[in-house]
Amino acid sequence: MKIGELAKRSGCSVQAIRHYEKEGLISPPNRTEGNFRVYNSDALEKLIFIKNCRGLDLALDEIKQLISLQFSPSIPCEAVNEMVDMHLYAIKSRIADLQKLHDTLKQLRLKCGSARSVEQCGILAELSSITDS
Amino acid sequence: MKIGELAKRSGCSVQAIRHYEKEGLISPPNRTEGNFRVYNSDALEKLIFIKNCRGLDLALDEIKQLISLQFSPSIPCEAVNEMVDMHLYAIKSRIADLQKLHDTLKQLRLKCGSARSVEQCGILAELSSITDS
DNA sequence: TCTAATCTCTATAGTAAGTATAGAGTCAAG
DNA sequence: CTTGACTCTATACTTACTATAGAGATTAGA
Numbered sequence: 168m169k170i171g172e173l174a175k176r177s178g179c180s181v182q183a184i185r186h187y188e189k190e191g192l193i194s195p196p197n198r199t200e201g202n203f204r205v206y207n208s209d210a211l212e213k214l215i216f217i218k219n220c221r222g223l224d225l226a227l228d229e230i231k232q233l234i235s236l237q238f239s240p241s242i243p244c245e246a247v248n249e250m251v252d253m254h255l256y257a258i259k260s261r262i263a264d265l266q267k268l269h270d271t272l273k274q275l276r277l278k279c280g281s282a283r284s285v286e287q288c289g290i291l292a293e294l295s296s297i298t299d300s
Numbered sequence: 301m302k303i304g305e306l307a308k309r310s311g312c313s314v315q316a317i318r319h320y321e322k323e324g325l326i327s328p329p330n331r332t333e334g335n336f337r338v339y340n341s342d343a344l345e346k347l348i349f350i351k352n353c354r355g356l357d358l359a360l361d362e363i364k365q366l367i368s369l370q371f372s373p374s375i376p377c378e379a380v381n382e383m384v385d386m387h388l389y390a391i392k393s394r395i396a397d398l399q400k401l402h403d404t405l406k407q408l409r410l411k412c413g414s415a416r417s418v419e420q421c422g423i424l425a426e427l428s429s430i431t432d433s
Numbered sequence: 434t435c436t437a438a439t440c441t442c443t444a445t446a447g448t449a450a451g452t453a454t455a456g457a458g459t460c461a462a463g
Numbered sequence: 464c465t466t467g468a469c470t471c472t473a474t475a476c477t478t479a480c481t482a483t484a485g486a487g488a489t490t491a492g493a
Binding site for chain 3: 464465466467468469470471472473474475476477478479480481482483484485486487488489490491492493
């Protein structure tokens with residue numbers, strides 16, 4: 168299949184596929200006489216793997232590591248676990264940060280009713296004076 | 301004061317200050333004979349305002365809007381409220397997404413113990429087969 | 434067979450909000 | 464007068480793509 172069909176089947180965009188190739192996540196496929204990329208079902212599988220990983224917010228570099236791990240199947244998979252654990256931690260922190268941000272913003276929102284002028288706006292006043300915590 | 305002191309006092313980096321100037325968030329200051337930027341306390345105040353906004357994850361473009369609103373103090377501040385409300389909504393969505401991601405990743409983590417080989421790794425197996433939801 | 438539409442190619446620029454760097458100039462103190 | 468700290472501009476880099484230009488390839492219909 169050509170890149171358009173691969174894109175449709177994998178759910179990645181055509182440009183993203185070319186991007187993954189450039190970044191070394193997928194290997195350069197064979198070409199037709201007219202220089203079009205030709206893919207087989209292995210490429211589709213790999214793309215789906217990549218897509219799943221991206222869905223978990225794994226970075227391309229990390230996905231690259233996972234792929235290279237798949238090529239040395241007998242070594243222990245500690246590295247995989249560590250990567251996932253680190254992500255779990257990062258996500259938890261990010262959630263906590265956002266929650267705090269949400270609370271702050273909600274507080275701020277209460278400073279201003281709806282029909283005031285900018286001059287009297289409690290939000291703008293607050294933004295000028297909050298000190299870092 | 302020169303840019304280094306302003307940076308220290310405001311908590312922004314020197315490059316960030318120059319960046320804000322280039323983006324039109326702060327006006328170009330006077331220069332010394334030797335072409336160094338010279339700031340007064342108004343600039344410091346403005347930078348603190350910007351820093352507070354950035355702490356709330358407001359984009360530079362949005363901050364720019366807020367600053368221009370401050371220059372027309374008599375118009376209603378609906379726009380400010382709307383911006384804050386939109387952010388509250390965006391943050392809530394982001395938290396929900398991350399929570400879901402966290403749960404998925406935690407499930408995935410359970411697929412693999414600690415001492416297995418990559419070949420048997422449940423995580424990698426799962427990543428190859430999850431279908432999009 | 435011609436042609437128009439669609440697909441693909443490469444290369445480049447843009448996104449957000451800065452950080453990092455190079456290479457040059459300025460200033461203050463010893 | 465020289466050394467070190469500071470500043471200047473301009474450029475490249477970061478992430479994971481998307482968008483675009485301009486060209487060539489392929490396919491379907493007339």
